[in-house]
Amino acid sequence: MSFNFDLVWSSLPLIIQGLGMTLKLLFLSSLIGLFLALFILLLRISGRWYLMWPAMAYIYVFRGTPLLVQIFVIYHGLPQFDFIRESIFWPVLREPFGCAVLALSLNAGAYVSEIMRGGIIGVDKGVKEAAMALGLPRWQQFIYVTSPIAIRLALPAYSNEVVSMLKATALASTITMMEMTGVARTLVARTFAPYEIFISAALIYLALTYALQQVFAWIESHASRYVKKER
Amino acid sequence: MSEPVIMMKNVSKRFGSFTALSNINLTVNRGERLVVCGPSGSGKSTMIRCINRLEEHDAGTIIVNGHELTGNDRRIDAVRREVGMVFQSFNLFPHLTVLKNLMLAPRLVRGTDKASAEAAAMALLERVRIPEQAHKYPAQLSGGQQQRVAIARALCMNPKVMLFDEPTSALDPEMISEVLDVMVDLAREGMTMICVTHEMGFARSVADKIMFMDSGEIVESAPPDEFFGAPKSERTKMFLKQILAH
Numbered sequence: 001m002s003f004n005f006d007l008v009w010s011s012l013p014l015i016i017q018g019l020g021m022t023l024k025l026l027f028l029s030s031l032i033g034l035f036l037a038l039f040i041l042l043l044r045i046s047g048r049w050y051l052m053w054p055a056m057a058y059i060y061v062f063r064g065t066p067l068l069v070q071i072f073v074i075y076h077g078l079p080q081f082d083f084i085r086e087s088i089f090w091p092v093l094r095e096p097f098g099c100a101v102l103a104l105s106l107n108a109g110a111y112v113s114e115i116m117r118g119g120i121i122g123v124d125k126g127v128k129e130a131a132m133a134l135g136l137p138r139w140q141q142f143i144y145v146t147s148p149i150a151i152r153l154a155l156p157a158y159s160n161e162v163v164s165m166l167k168a169t170a171l172a173s174t175i176t177m178m179e180m181t182g183v184a185r186t187l188v189a190r191t192f193a194p195y196e197i198f199i200s201a202a203l204i205y206l207a208l209t210y211a212l213q214q215v216f217a218w219i220e221s222h223a224s225r226y227v228k229k230e231r
Numbered sequence: 232m233s234e235p236v237i238m239m240k241n242v243s244k245r246f247g248s249f250t251a252l253s254n255i256n257l258t259v260n261r262g263e264r265l266v267v268c269g270p271s272g273s274g275k276s277t278m279i280r281c282i283n284r285l286e287e288h289d290a291g292t293i294i295v296n297g298h299e300l301t302g303n304d305r306r307i308d309a310v311r312r313e314v315g316m317v318f319q320s321f322n323l324f325p326h327l328t329v330l331k332n333l334m335l336a337p338r339l340v341r342g343t344d345k346a347s348a349e350a351a352a353m354a355l356l357e358r359v360r361i362p363e364q365a366h367k368y369p370a371q372l373s374g375g376q377q378q379r380v381a382i383a384r385a386l387c388m389n390p391k392v393m394l395f396d397e398p399t400s401a402l403d404p405e406m407i408s409e410v411l412d413v414m415v416d417l418a419r420e421g422m423t424m425i426c427v428t429h430e431m432g433f434a435r436s437v438a439d440k441i442m443f444m445d446s447g448e449i450v451e452s453a454p455p456d457e458f459f460g461a462p463k464s465e466r467t468k469m470f471l472k473q474i475l476a477h
């Protein structure tokens with residue numbers, strides 16, 4: 001059996017049918033993940049143990065277990081509890097889409113909050129003291145001085161995280177989601193040509209990654225416009 | 232009648248088991264200019280940073296503009312707004328233009344409207360002689376320019392007293408005088424100042440009093456003529472010999 005380049009080419013439009021779902025998973029979970037991350041971050045840096053402790057436990061659990069396991073636990077495990085089936089979240093959690101978005105968001109929340117914390121730690125102590133010395137209250141120091149600087153510092157790591165999330169959306173195919181990898185898997189089942197089909201899928205992921213990197217490169221250069229060149 | 236702006240009574244400060252300040256007593260009256268010098272690690276920065284509570288003292292009393300420094304955050308913020316501080320490393324806000332660096336605090340904590348904050352900021356940039364840099368970012372300025380912006384930023388809050396912590400030690404030699412000139416102007420205008428510096432020429436011409444610190448203590452405090460002409464303590468003599476040698 002030889003490698004069939006035409007099949008790589010002709011599978012592209014089929015696999016692209018899953019693109020919408022891939023992007024939907026990525027967009028929704030990075031957005032929800034971002035808000036979650038901000039919330040966890042605020043708990044984490046509150047300086048109060050009863051807020052910090054749950055945040056650290058959350059981060060530990062979601063960074064310390066495979067995303068695939070989290071997806072399975074949410075998809076197969078949660079419906080076993082009556083209180084979940086009776087809750088207002090059931091319409092969302094009943095669907096694999098809801099489960100996939102939930103798992104990806106929770107995961108992103110943990111990673112992104114640590115990325116944000118890294119940015120905050122990187123802000124120069126002297127600059128924070130200057131804000132303090134001017135008599136800005138703590139929350140104004142955080143919003144007007146620390147955050148804008150921290151965001152710039154955290155951007156490279158954050159753009160990495162979004163690229164990772166793009167690839168992580170492929171795991172949603174394990175719970176029947178028809179995103180690009182899911183589509184590719186059904187094509188393989190039909191054609192028995194795994195090489196060509198998965199290479200075709202890989203090409204689309206590469207193109208998406210390239211586009212994401214371009215977008216973030218632009219954002220980073222915009223956010224760094226106040227930093228002298230070649231620092 | 233002399234009116235004290237800053238009073239420290241028996242102030243002590245420890246970092247763990249290390250005593251950084253012990254029994255500091257100090258009064259600075261309105262319009263007075265105090266220069267503080269001393270070897271590295273003698274507690275000069277710690278002393279000056281206690282005045283606006285960037286460091287918290289462990290014992291004794293500090294009164295700034297009639298307010299005693301206690302644990303009350305709002306009170307501390309109110310005191311800080313009356314006390315300008317200039318750091319060795321400039322510490323400008325890197326993400327804001329020069330003009331916005333100056334406008335941030337008046338806008339946020341004084342609620343000044345944009346037009347008057349901007350007018351006041353421009354006037355101060357004129358005063359430190361760099362109005363043409365208003366729309367640049369700090370990273371685009373030289374060290375001397377950045378430090379002058381930092382002085383202007385502190386002045387924007389109309390402080391009753393200015394604290395300087397080695398404002399020229401991070402500068403290349405050719406930029407030191409442009410910063411000292413601005414500080415001399417301020418002194419002439421009657422600003423109350425505490426200045427940690429080893430610029431003895433500046434101290435001689437501007438200071439009302441020079442204070443020498445060592446190992447967290449005030450060793451000697453005297454008017455410039457007396458300080459340079461007839462230092463009492465051996466430690467002061469040693470220090471002066473070292474510092475005037477180069």
Ligand SMILES: Nc1ncnc2c1ncn2[C@@H]1O[C@H](COP(=O)(O)OP(=O)(O)OP(=O)(O)O)[C@@H](O)[C@H]1O
Binds near residue numbers: 270272273274
């Ligand atoms: N946050 C801190 N934790 C522990 N020790 C500290 C801290 N800050 C200062 N110290 C110590 O306190 C002593 C006094 O420090 P300080 O910075 O006040 O000295 P200084 O006179 O300003 O010296 P320099 O001329 O080097 O700036 C030093 O021995 C320093 O190591």
Ligand SMILES: [Mg+2]
Binds near residue numbers: 275276277396397
């Ligand atoms: Mg110092």
